[in-house]
Amino acid sequence: MLQTRFTELVQIRYPIVQAGMAGGITTPELVAAVSNAGGLGTIGAGYMAPDDLRTAIRQVKRLTNCPFAVNLFVETETVASDDEIAQMNRYLDQIRAHLGLGPSPKLDQYTQSFADQIQVVLDECVPVFSFTFGIPPRDVIAQLKQRGIVVIGTATTVNEAIELEAAGVDAVVAQGSEAGGHRGTFLSDVSRSLIGTMALVPQVVDHVSVPVIASGGIMDGRGLIACFALGASAVQMGTAFLACPESGAHALYKQRVLNSTEDATEITWAYSGKAARGIRTQFMERMKGYPGNIPPYPVQNALTQDIRRAAAKQNNPEYMSLWAGQGLRLATRRSAAAVIRDTVEQGLVALHQMTSFKR
């Protein structure tokens, strides 16, 4: 009874997608473990250089014969003047000094080329491609579909879901406001697009005909069955996998995830110039004092990279980005396979209880 239109579409056993968390979290081991357990593992490749992405894809292919996905960030136009960048760098230099770093390094590029990344996805003919931050060019979607690659877009509002379906995606992730990490919002202000999963999913389901993947605050079998009830064909879980042994998250990041409560996160633009939900840090607090506008993604993301790297090396989580959703009390340290298995089992129990017992 866990077979859905989505599990048929991508040929997986259980309707559970591991979110494409970028920044080294989705190791080939994590992705393959999820897929081998019957879910859909996802390489969070937003920040990956094309060659690194190719290597990761091939590693996953060696570790599993099951379908998996690659997730990329759609290119977003950025306007940041040299003055704005210099002003931000002067502010960040105080934080760099706090961490014993020299002044802002010279940057050659702010981000990876989406065109180069997508070429790898096409060349390697990955089973599933998912994206966020917008909609790829029409010809890219056409090429993906020609190769039989399942295409999944990310929506935070009903209108975004409608545009994604019109662009030809095979499924839509409905990203509720509980979700950790970057907001996929691309049609309006993020502040107007923070719709809770409970409200978002049924409204999206009513307005698109493709399968809907619910995301945001789903941590276990209760969330899985709840999203089924709302009309979703699958769930996407990120925070639930963060503290897995296979996850590439920093040990102290995992510790924070395991020790935090539902109210520990907030939406911040401070790390990347794009809105994302993460556990509150000193870096976020210090950036609230910034007198100017934070340069948009990917500029700010590039500017803060040396700080986050140094913080990780120094084991200082207060200056790392600790992306996480609002289900934090439910995070556990289990293997990825156990997360899938327990979610399915608990979901079946929840379903059974609803139809038989009193609650």
Next chain:
Amino acid sequence: MLQTRFTELVQIRYPIVQAGMAGGITTPELVAAVSNAGGLGTIGAGYMAPDDLRTAIRQVKRLTNCPFAVNLFVETETVASDDEIAQMNRYLDQIRAHLGLGPSPKLDQYTQSFADQIQVVLDECVPVFSFTFGIPPRDVIAQLKQRGIVVIGTATTVNEAIELEAAGVDAVVAQGSEAGGHRGTFLSDVSRSLIGTMALVPQVVDHVSVPVIASGGIMDGRGLIACFALGASAVQMGTAFLACPESGAHALYKQRVLNSTEDATEITWAYSGKAARGIRTQFMERMKGYPGNIPPYPVQNALTQDIRRAAAKQNNPEYMSLWAGQGLRLATRRSAAAVIRDTVEQGLVALHQMTSFKR
């Protein structure tokens, strides 16, 4: 299979609570219609004078023999200096002028006395008493329970739910961030207590032993069954009842509810000095330009009362408060009995589909 610990506790047929929306929305006709249909109707009595509350309770008793609830606002300490009030009134005077009103009227009192209101609840021995904004004094809870009145508190975080259970409530409303109207938050900043329903409910369920009533973004049978899956024993719905013929909401308020989308609302302090979710209005926009701090509830609520009354008389929704949740696309114009009946029927269908069909 819709019998739950909560339906047993309050002796109702269906686990659906109509939210205690204050400000004239919950007419005796609405409350009685919900209760007669098998749900739990609630008089939203936060702003009601004790005598008016008594009259309303007696009207409801004439219209139904079924259990119903009264909802009150727990008294909150307020500090607003004369200067702050004068500054706000000067700002509001521009809006008053825009509506053809004279300058700020002299106010005798900012709010009703909670002690007087609760005395009516005790005297009339209403079946269920629910509250928000905090926890009533210990002796009040004791008196309510002595009379066999079921007591329900409102939590927006796990810690609030734990404190409510410790104070002796019989059930806890878990108010997710999707919910319309005032936030019940009383232990920390509202900005830290906007947890989506999907994330909040299971975390609250894990930390209290009393039945949990899920609220926020629940609009139909899908939401009902989803909340069951999360472990809730009932749902509370407000927005779903706003446009009912029995609702006392202004005709143009109902129209806005019926014509708005999921992204039409935001959290504002502008109307009452307390955070609440409502459909965006010109009043909210104009108040964003206010240079000072908005006086806290109930002061600001009293200060803006003449404006909201005049706006209602003038049929100008832009200066009325249009409280609503994020499930707006699912709002319909149906009788309250139909909302209850359809929610139950759709819920049973959703449950059946989950256990038999593919989605």
